[in-house]
Amino acid sequence: MNMANAAANLIERHLGEYPEGTAANAGISNYGIQHEFADPSGAKMKAVVWEGKNTVKVVETAKPRIIENHDAIVKVTGTTICGSDLHLYHGAVIEMQKGDILGHEYMGIVEVVGSSVKNIKPGDRVVASFQISCGTCRFCVQKLSSQCERTNNSSVANAMYGHRTAGVLGYSHFAGGYAGAQAEYVRAPFADVNLLVLPDNVTDERALFLSDVIPTSYNCVQDTGIYEGDTVGIWGMGPIGLFAAKWAFVKGAKRVIAIDSVAWRLEYAKSKIPQIETIDFSKVKSVPEEINKIAPGGLDVALECAAGEYPKSILHKIETAIGLETDSSDTLNEMILSVRPYGRVGITGLYTGYTNHLNIGAIMQTGIRLIGNGQAPVLKYWEDILNNYIIPGKIDPNIMISHRIPLEEMEDLYAKFDKRDPKDGLMKVFVATKFSNPPGEGSPQLSSLKD
Amino acid sequence: MNMANAAANLIERHLGEYPEGTAANAGISNYGIQHEFADPSGAKMKAVVWEGKNTVKVVETAKPRIIENHDAIVKVTGTTICGSDLHLYHGAVIEMQKGDILGHEYMGIVEVVGSSVKNIKPGDRVVASFQISCGTCRFCVQKLSSQCERTNNSSVANAMYGHRTAGVLGYSHFAGGYAGAQAEYVRAPFADVNLLVLPDNVTDERALFLSDVIPTSYNCVQDTGIYEGDTVGIWGMGPIGLFAAKWAFVKGAKRVIAIDSVAWRLEYAKSKIPQIETIDFSKVKSVPEEINKIAPGGLDVALECAAGEYPKSILHKIETAIGLETDSSDTLNEMILSVRPYGRVGITGLYTGYTNHLNIGAIMQTGIRLIGNGQAPVLKYWEDILNNYIIPGKIDPNIMISHRIPLEEMEDLYAKFDKRDPKDGLMKVFVATKFSNPPGEGSPQLSSLKD
Structure with missing residues (x-):
C-alpha cells in the first residue's frame, strides 16, 4: 500500500x-x-x-x-x-x-x-x-x-x-x-x-x-462529439481505444489516427479496422508535430483512451513517483496541441486527482473544449x-477478444496484462468460470496463460 | 523585464x-x-x-x-x-x-x-x-x-x-x-x-x-452555453464579469452568483443588476462550500472572468513567483468543485501558459466540460x-462606465486601476483624446485622477 x-x-x-x-x-x-x-x-x-x-x-x-x-x-x-x-x-x-x-x-x-x-x-x-x-x-x-x-x-x-x-x-x-x-x-x-x-x-x-467497454467507448465518441467527415486522433489502443475507433467510423469520421507505443496493439488495430492510421509514439520526436504533418491544420477531435497514470516525460515521472501530482498531463498536452482551434478533447481514460503543467494557455487561447466524459x-x-x-451485426465485440482463460488463472492474467508483452498479445480476455457456457461463434477457445 | x-x-x-x-x-x-x-x-x-x-x-x-x-x-x-x-x-x-x-x-x-x-x-x-x-x-x-x-x-x-x-x-x-x-x-x-x-x-x-468587452462577455456566455433556468456563477466582477452577468440574464439564467474579493465591485454589480447574488471570497472559508449551501446540487455553469494571473493559495503564489507555473489553477479548481456533474466551466479570463495542481480527476469523473472560450x-x-x-436599448454599455479621463492621465489610470482602491471605484473608463466628442447621454463627465 x-x-x-x-x-x-x-x-x-x-x-x-x-x-x-x-x-x-x-x-x-x-x-x-x-x-x-x-x-x-x-x-x-x-x-x-x-x-x-x-x-x-x-x-x-x-x-x-x-x-x-x-x-x-x-x-x-x-x-x-x-x-x-x-x-x-x-x-x-x-x-x-x-x-x-x-x-x-x-x-x-x-x-x-x-x-x-x-x-x-x-x-x-x-x-x-x-x-x-x-x-x-x-x-x-x-x-x-x-x-x-x-x-x-x-x-x-x-x-x-x-x-x-x-x-x-x-x-x-x-x-x-x-x-x-x-x-x-x-x-x-x-x-x-x-x-x-x-x-x-x-x-x-x-x-x-x-x-x-462497449458503452464506455461509445460514450467517449458520443459525448466528445464526432461529426461526419471529422479527423479523429485516439491516444491508447487498448480495447477502449480500439472500439472508440470503430464507433468513430460508425459515426462518420473520415480519418482515425491511433497513437500508442505498443507496436503489436497498433498492428492488432489495423488487422481489425483496416482504414485506421497509426503513430507509434516511441518512434517519433513529437506526436503533435507528426499529426500536423499527416493532418495539416490539426485534428477535429482527440480522444484520451490511455489514462493519466502513464507519464511520458521525465518531469512527470518524478512528480508522480513522489506524489507531487497524481496524474500526468503529458498525453493531455499532446492532445491539446494536436487539435485545431475550437477542437474537442475528450477524456475517457482514468484520471483521479491532480495534474501539473497543463497547457491551460492553449485551452483558453485556441478555444479548446476539454470534455471529461465521466465514467x-x-x-x-x-x-x-x-x-x-x-444484434443486427453492425458491430461485433469479438474483434477485441484475443483470449479465453479460466478464472483460476487471473493472477497470471494481471501480471501479463500489465507487461503488455507482444508475445502474449493480450487485448480483451473472456474469463470463464465453472458456470460458463462453451465459447460462442467467433470467439477464441479456452487456453492457458501458464508458461 | x-x-x-x-x-x-x-x-x-x-x-x-x-x-x-x-x-x-x-x-x-x-x-x-x-x-x-x-x-x-x-x-x-x-x-x-x-x-x-x-x-x-x-x-x-x-x-x-x-x-x-x-x-x-x-x-x-x-x-x-x-x-x-x-x-x-x-x-x-x-x-x-x-x-x-x-x-x-x-x-x-x-x-x-x-x-x-x-x-x-x-x-x-x-x-x-x-x-x-x-x-x-x-x-x-x-x-x-x-x-x-x-x-x-x-x-x-x-x-x-x-x-x-x-x-x-x-x-x-x-x-x-x-x-x-x-x-x-x-x-x-x-x-x-x-x-x-x-x-x-x-x-x-x-x-x-x-x-x-461587450463581444467578449457575450462570447463567454454564448460559447460556454447558458440555457433557460440555469444557475450561473461568475468569478471576477470586473467589467467582463459584470457584463457576462447581464448577458446571462438576457439569455434566461434564473440565478447569477458573482464571486469577487473586492467588496465595492460586488456592490457596484448589485447597483446595476439588482437580481445578482454575491459572494465575497475574502469572507468565506471555501467558495465551493458556500455555493453548495446557497445553490444545493451545484451550479449549471461557471464563468471565469478573472484570469490565471491571480493566485489565491500560498502554493500557487510561490509557484507563479518562481516560474514553476505561469497560471494559477486556484480559481479553476473552485469552479470545477462548484458545478454539478456534467456542468460547464468557461474560461474567458486570460491564461497564457501552464498551470499546476488542476483537479483533472473531478473533470474526468464528474463529466465536466472545461471550455476555453478563446479570445x-x-x-x-x-x-x-x-x-x-x-440600438434597441436592450443592453446599455454605460452601466460599466465609472469615469471619463483624458489620455494624458493614463499613467495614473494604470497605477490606480491596478490598485482597485474602493475610493477610486474604477470600473470601465472612457479615455478621451483631443479629438473626442463631448460625453454622450448617460455617460460621466470628464474628471481627473490626479490626487
Whole structure:
C-alpha cells in the first residue's frame, strides 16, 4: 500500500462515511472477511482479491447473500480484466484495502432475488452495469448512471470532486467498496436497474462487454462529439481505444489516427479496422508535430483512451513517483496541441486527482473544449447498443477478444496484462468460470496463460 | 523585464518570426522607434508605451502612415484600459518590448485609407475589433476572427499553442507586436474587415466597447452555453464579469452568483443588476462550500472572468513567483468543485501558459466540460450586438462606465486601476483624446485622477 493510499484511508476514517452513501449498503467488499453478509449455508466461491501493490490472488471466500431487498445474487458465467483494473493493481486508485474483491464487468445467471425486485427473476441470463445506479436520484432518472448520488459512500471522493459519483463494483472504497465481479458469484444491488436481461440469440462474448467497454467507448465518441467527415486522433489502443475507433467510423469520421507505443496493439488495430492510421509514439520526436504533418491544420477531435497514470516525460515521472501530482498531463498536452482551434478533447481514460503543467494557455487561447466524459452512463446506452448495433451485426465485440482463460488463472492474467508483452498479445480476455457456457461463434477457445 | 519575458524574446529571436506571419506587417509597435513607418510629414501624436514591469508612460511619438494597401489610419476619439492590460503592465504576458504602444480597444474617425480598401472611407466614424483578422483564412471566413491564421508572427505563441491565434493590437510581440490604441492615431490593418462603421444614433460610449468587452462577455456566455433556468456563477466582477452577468440574464439564467474579493465591485454589480447574488471570497472559508449551501446540487455553469494571473493559495503564489507555473489553477479548481456533474466551466479570463495542481480527476469523473472560450471572435458578434441589443436599448454599455479621463492621465489610470482602491471605484473608463466628442447621454463627465 503506497503512502497516498494509506493517507486516503486515514482521511476517510477521520471524515466518516458520507452520510447519504448507504442506499446500497456500500463497503462490503469480501464476504469471507465480513462474515455477517455471507450466504448462511456456508457455501464458498472463488474470487480475485487485492493483496497490496502489484499483488492479486485467486482465493476461496464466502459466497454472498441477499443483503437488501433490491439485491440479486448472480452466478457469473463471464467476467474480464480492464485496463483500469491495472490502476487498482498498481495502487494508483486510493482507498484500496487488503482483501477487496476486484472486477467490474460480468454477466451471468440470476440465482435469487430480494423481495422488492420486480423485473428480474431467477434463471434470467443477464449482463450487469459496472456502475451501481439507485434508479431514482436526479441523475439516475435521466439514466446518467455514472453520476448516481446515492451509491458511493466515500467522503474522500466527495470532497475531491465536489459532488458524488456512482459506486462501482470492485473498484476500491473510493468508489463505494463493493465486492467485485472477478468471482463466481456477485451481489447486484438495485438489480431491477443494474441488470439487463439478454435475448437468447446473443452469445455471451457479444453481451459481456455491455458491462463497460462497449458503452464506455461509445460514450467517449458520443459525448466528445464526432461529426461526419471529422479527423479523429485516439491516444491508447487498448480495447477502449480500439472500439472508440470503430464507433468513430460508425459515426462518420473520415480519418482515425491511433497513437500508442505498443507496436503489436497498433498492428492488432489495423488487422481489425483496416482504414485506421497509426503513430507509434516511441518512434517519433513529437506526436503533435507528426499529426500536423499527416493532418495539416490539426485534428477535429482527440480522444484520451490511455489514462493519466502513464507519464511520458521525465518531469512527470518524478512528480508522480513522489506524489507531487497524481496524474500526468503529458498525453493531455499532446492532445491539446494536436487539435485545431475550437477542437474537442475528450477524456475517457482514468484520471483521479491532480495534474501539473497543463497547457491551460492553449485551452483558453485556441478555444479548446476539454470534455471529461465521466465514467460512461451505461444505462443510457446499453439497450440501444444491444438492439441497434450488436444484434443486427453492425458491430461485433469479438474483434477485441484475443483470449479465453479460466478464472483460476487471473493472477497470471494481471501480471501479463500489465507487461503488455507482444508475445502474449493480450487485448480483451473472456474469463470463464465453472458456470460458463462453451465459447460462442467467433470467439477464441479456452487456453492457458501458464508458461 | 522579468526573466520569463527576457527568455521568450530570446527564443523568439532564435526561432525567427513565423514565416507566414507577415500578412499584416506585424511587429511595428512604435513609429517613433521604427521611423521608416512614421508619417512622412513628421507629425507627432501622444501614446501610452510600456517601459518595463509596472511602468507605462504617456509619450510623444511619431504618427503612423499607411504601410500596406489594406490599412487605414484612424484618428482616435475614444479608447480605454482593460483588465488584461494589467497583465501586460505586470509583465505577465511574455514578449513585451520597451517602447511598445499599448491598448487594444478604440473608436475614431477614419483619416486616410490604403489603395485596396473598399468599404471604409475617410470621415467614417468607426469602432475597431481588438483582433486583427485577415478576412480570408479558414477561420476568418467563418468570422472566427480570434483564430486568424495570418496576422500573428510569434513563433513562441505558435509553438506553445500548437496553432496560430490572431494578432491583437497593443498586446506584446506574443500577439504580433502591433502598435496599440491608447494613442491619438492607430494604423488599422485589413481596415475593410476590422472596422465597423457606426450609425449616428449611437453615442461614442455605447459604441466603443464593441471593440472587446461587450463581444467578449457575450462570447463567454454564448460559447460556454447558458440555457433557460440555469444557475450561473461568475468569478471576477470586473467589467467582463459584470457584463457576462447581464448577458446571462438576457439569455434566461434564473440565478447569477458573482464571486469577487473586492467588496465595492460586488456592490457596484448589485447597483446595476439588482437580481445578482454575491459572494465575497475574502469572507468565506471555501467558495465551493458556500455555493453548495446557497445553490444545493451545484451550479449549471461557471464563468471565469478573472484570469490565471491571480493566485489565491500560498502554493500557487510561490509557484507563479518562481516560474514553476505561469497560471494559477486556484480559481479553476473552485469552479470545477462548484458545478454539478456534467456542468460547464468557461474560461474567458486570460491564461497564457501552464498551470499546476488542476483537479483533472473531478473533470474526468464528474463529466465536466472545461471550455476555453478563446479570445472572443468579435467579428462573429458585433453587428448582431449593435443592431439587436445596443440600438434597441436592450443592453446599455454605460452601466460599466465609472469615469471619463483624458489620455494624458493614463499613467495614473494604470497605477490606480491596478490598485482597485474602493475610493477610486474604477470600473470601465472612457479615455478621451483631443479629438473626442463631448460625453454622450448617460455617460460621466470628464474628471481627473490626479490626487
